[in-house]
Amino acid sequence: MSHDTLAIIWFGLWGLIWTVYFILDGYSLGTGMLFPFIAKNRQERNQIQEAIGPFWGGNEVWLITAGGATFAAFPAVYADMFSFLYTPLFLVLIALFLRAAGLEFMHKDDNPTWQAACKWAFTIGSFLISLLFGVTFANLYRGLLIGKEGYEGNLLSLLNPYGLLGGLLFVALFLLSGSLWIQLKTAGDTAKRAAKLSRPIAGVAAALLALFFLATANRTPLTDNYADYPILWIVPFIALLAMLAAVRFVFRKKIGLAFTAVCITIFAKMAFGFIGMFPNMLPSKIDNAYSINLFDAAGSKLNLTIMFAVAVIFVPIVLGYQLWSYRIFKDKILKESAKGYQ
Amino acid sequence: MDEVLILSRIQFAVTVVYHFLFVPLTIGLVILVAVMETRFAKTGDRMYRKMADFWGKLFTINFVLGVITGITMEFQFGTNWSEYSKYMGDIFGSPLAIEALLAFFLESTFFGIWLFGKDKISPKLRAFSMWMVALGTNISALWIITANGFMQNPVGYVIRDGRAELESFTALITNPYAWHMFFHTVISCYIVGSFFVMAVSAYHLLRKNETPFFKKSFKYGLIMAVFAATATPFIGHQSGVFATKIQPAKGAALEAVWETQEKMPFHIVQFPDAENEKNSIEGLSIPRIGSFLYTNSFDGKVTGLKDIPADERPNVPLVFYSFRIMVALGIFFLLASWFGVYLYRKNKLENSRRYLKMMLYSVLLPYVAINVGWIVAEAGRQPWAVYGLMKTAEGVSPISLSQIIFSLGSLVLFYTILLVADVYLLMKFARKGPGTELATGTEGGVKHVS
Numbered sequence A: 001m002s003h004d005t006l007a008i009i010w011f012g013l014w015g016l017i018w019t020v021y022f023i024l025d026g027y028s029l030g031t032g033m034l035f036p037f038i039a040k041n042r043q044e045r046n047q048i049q050e051a052i053g054p055f056w057g058g059n060e061v062w063l064i065t066a067g068g069a070t071f072a073a074f075p076a077v078y079a080d081m082f083s084f085l086y087t088p089l090f091l092v093l094i095a096l097f098l099r100a101a102g103l104e105f106m107h108k109d110d111n112p113t114w115q116a117a118c119k120w121a122f123t124i125g126s127f128l129i130s131l132l133f134g135v136t137f138a139n140l141y142r143g144l145l146i147g148k149e150g151y152e153g154n155l156l157s158l159l160n161p162y163g164l165l166g167g168l169l170f171v172a173l174f175l176l177s178g179s180l181w182i183q184l185k186t187a188g189d190t191a192k193r194a195a196k197l198s199r200p201i202a203g204v205a206a207a208l209l210a211l212f213f214l215a216t217a218n219r220t221p222l223t224d225n226y227a228d229y230p231i232l233w234i235v236p237f238i239a240l241l242a243m244l245a246a247v248r249f250v251f252r253k254k255i256g257l258a259f260t261a262v263c264i265t266i267f268a269k270m271a272f273g274f275i276g277m278f279p280n281m282l283p284s285k286i287d288n289a290y291s292i293n294l295f296d297a298a299g300s301k302l303n304l305t306i307m308f309a310v311a312v313i314f315v316p317i318v319l320g321y322q323l324w325s326y327r328i329f330k331d332k333i334l335k336e337s338a339k340g341y342q
Numbered sequence B: 001m002d003e004v005l006i007l008s009r010i011q012f013a014v015t016v017v018y019h020f021l022f023v024p025l026t027i028g029l030v031i032l033v034a035v036m037e038t039r040f041a042k043t044g045d046r047m048y049r050k051m052a053d054f055w056g057k058l059f060t061i062n063f064v065l066g067v068i069t070g071i072t073m074e075f076q077f078g079t080n081w082s083e084y085s086k087y088m089g090d091i092f093g094s095p096l097a098i099e100a101l102l103a104f105f106l107e108s109t110f111f112g113i114w115l116f117g118k119d120k121i122s123p124k125l126r127a128f129s130m131w132m133v134a135l136g137t138n139i140s141a142l143w144i145i146t147a148n149g150f151m152q153n154p155v156g157y158v159i160r161d162g163r164a165e166l167e168s169f170t171a172l173i174t175n176p177y178a179w180h181m182f183f184h185t186v187i188s189c190y191i192v193g194s195f196f197v198m199a200v201s202a203y204h205l206l207r208k209n210e211t212p213f214f215k216k217s218f219k220y221g222l223i224m225a226v227f228a229a230t231a232t233p234f235i236g237h238q239s240g241v242f243a244t245k246i247q248p249a250k251g252a253a254l255e256a257v258w259e260t261q262e263k264m265p266f267h268i269v270q271f272p273d274a275e276n277e278k279n280s281i282e283g284l285s286i287p288r289i290g291s292f293l294y295t296n297s298f299d300g301k302v303t304g305l306k307d308i309p310a311d312e313r314p315n316v317p318l319v320f321y322s323f324r325i326m327v328a329l330g331i332f333f334l335l336a337s338w339f340g341v342y343l344y345r346k347n348k349l350e351n352s353r354r355y356l357k358m359m360l361y362s363v364l365l366p367y368v369a370i371n372v373g374w375i376v377a378e379a380g381r382q383p384w385a386v387y388g389l390m391k392t393a394e395g396v397s398p399i400s401l402s403q404i405i406f407s408l409g410s411l412v413l414f415y416t417i418l419l420v421a422d423v424y425l426l427m428k429f430a431r432k433g434p435g436t437e438l439a440t441g442t443e444g445g446v447k448h449v450s
C-alpha cells in the first residue's frame, strides 16, 4: 500500500472513530440532559443511572481513542486542532469532569445540596459536551480562520450562527437518542415521560437537520466535493431519510427502530461532513492554501502501517467484549430493583 | 512567550500530579480487590464478598477521578505542546492511541460489568472482570511509560522532514529505559495501594471495629507491601545506574556530584550549593559506596556536573532533595512492612497500638514518594523535553497568555473541588466500615434500595 493510500484509509478511520463516539455517547449525553426532567425521585434516578452506568465510560473511551488516533496518525492535525480550538476544548474537558463526577458521586451522600449540585453537574456537563462538539464540527465544515500566521479566530468567532446551528443539532439528536434509550432500558414512569418528550424532540431534530443541510449548502464550501461527484448526494439523502423514519417510528412507538434510525442519521450526518472536507482535515476559511490536509499531516508510512494493524486486530476484540456487556445488561431496569451508583 | 512557557509548564505539572494522585491507588488497589473476588469465587466464604464490596467501593470512588484527570492528559500535548506534538507525534502518538485501544476500553467495559453486574453474573465472572480491569490499568501504565521512555532515551527514530519519524517499532517498545521505569512505577503503585489498605484497616483495628475483617484486610495489604517495598530499592537502584549511563546530568544531580571522581564516597548528610557548584556540607561519609551506587562497582567513575555544560544541567537541589526523600521513604516502607510481618507472626498486630497508629498516619507517604520520584525523573531530564533532541522551551504552543491563564485557573479550581470531594467520600466510606450489604432509606416518602 502506498503512503497516500494508507493516509486516506486513516482519514476514513479517523472520521469513523469520531462518528462512533458521537453515536454511542449521543445516547448517554442525551440521557444526561434529560435526567432531571425524567427522574422524579431517588428510585427513578437510580433507574436512569443504571440505564447508562455500565456503558457510558466505554462510550467516552471512543473520544479518548479519537484523540489518540489523531495524534498517532495525523500529528499536525492533533497539534493544530487542539491548540487552535484551545478554549472550547478546555470547556469540553471541564464539562466531561462535571458529567462524570456528577453522575457517579450523586448518591454517595444524602445531603440535598450535594445531590442537587451533582444532578445539575451531570445535566449541564452533558449539555455542554453536546453543544460544543456540535459547534466545533460545524466550524470545521465552514472552515476555521487559519491565516498565514496561524489561527486568527477565538471562541466568539466559533459561535457564529452556523456554528450554533450545528451545536443545537447535536443537542437535539442526542436528546432524541437519549429519550429513546431511556425507553429501551427502563420500564414504568421514566419510560412514559421519555416517550412524551420523544415526540416534540423528534420534530425539532428533523427541522434542525433540514435547516443545517440548507445552511451547509449555502454558507460553506462543504458541498464542492458533492458538485464534483453528484452520486455522493446519497449520503445526506440517507441522513434525511433516516431522520424522517425516526420521526415516524417515534410516533408509531417502534422504539428500537427509532433508535436505530437516529444512529443512522448521526452516522450519515457525520459522513456527509467528512466527505465534504476531504482531503482537508482543518480547512481554512481565509484561503484554502492555509488548510491542513491529510497528506501534509499524515504520520510516516511505518507508523500508519503499524497503527492500522493494531486497529485491525484490536477493534474487533473491543467490539466483542462491549457487545457481551450489552448482552449482560439487556434486561429493562425496574423501579423496584434499580440500584444506580451507590 | 516566556510567561506562556512558564504557565504551560506549571499547568503540565499540576495536571500530571493530580492525575498521579488517583492513578496509583487504582493500580494498587485493583489487584487486592481482584484477589478478594477470586477468594470469594473459590471458597464462597461471605467474608471475602464483604471485603471485595468494601474495598471495591473505595476503589470505585477513586477510579472515576483517575479517568477524569486522564482525559486532560490525552489532549494536553495538542493544546499546550503543539510544537512538541508536531515534532514527536509520529512516535509519541502511537503509544497513546494503543493505550486507549488496549487498556482504556478493557478497564472501562469490565469495570462497568463488575460494578453493575453484581447480581447478573457469577462470582467467577466477577473475579474475572476485576482481573481484566487490573490488566487494563497495568497495560495502560506500560504504554504511557513507553511514550515517556522515549523522551528519556530516544530510540528507533530518524529525523526526516524536520520531525522525528518512527524507524523501528521494536526498538520503541523494547526501550530498556521504559522497562526500568515501568517496573519501578507499577511496583511503587502497589506500595500506595497496600499502605492505603493497611492504614484504613489500622483505623478500625485501633477502634476494635470488625477486627477479623480488618485483620484479614491488613494481612492482604501487608503481603503486597512486603513484596513491593522489598523489590523497590533494588529496582530503583538499577534504574539509577541505568539512568546515569543515558543521562549523566540527571545521574550527577541525584547525589549532587560536582567533580568527576572514582572511588566516590557516599555522604549521609549533604547539602548542595548550586550557586557555587559545590556541597556546603558533606558529613557521615562512607567510602566508596557512592561509586557502588552509581556503577555497581566500588571503583566506578562518576561524571560530575562541572563536566556538563551549565545550560544542560537540571535544577540540582530539586532533583537531589527529591531523590533523598524518595529513598528515605523507601527505606521506611521496607522497615515498616517487615515489622508488620513480625507483629503479625507473633499475633500481636491488633494490640500494637503504636504501630497501627504509625501505619494510619503513614497513608500519605507513598503518595509523596511517587510524586518526588516523578520529579526526579522529569525535572532531572530538564532542560530537555526529549533528551538530546528537543528542549522543553521549543515544544510549547503559540497560544495567548489569557488562554493559559483561563485553562490553568479553571483546572486548578475544578481539580481541587474534585479532590476535596474525593477525599471527603473516601474518608466517609472508609470510616463507616463494611456494614450491611445494601442500605435502604426513604426519600420524600418513597423507599429506595441504595
Ligand code: HEM
Residues within 6 Å of the ligand: B152, B180, B181, B182, B184, B185, B188, B189, B191, B192, B232, B233, B234, B235, B236, B237, B239, B240, B241, B243, B326, B327, B328, B329, B330, B331, B333, B366, B369, B370, B371, B372, B373, B374, B375, B376, B377, B378, B380
Ligand atoms: C528505595 C530506594 C529507591 C531508589 C534507589 C529509587 C531510585 C529511583 C531513580 C534513580 C529514579 C529516576 C529514574 C529515572 O529518571 O530514570 C526513580 C524514579 C521514581 N521513583 Fe524511585 N527509588 C526508590 C524508592 C522509591 C519509592 C519508595 C517510590 C514510591 C513508593 C518510588 C517511586 C518512583 C517513581 C514513581 C519514579 C518515577 C518513574 C521512574 O522514573 O521510574 N521510588 N527512583
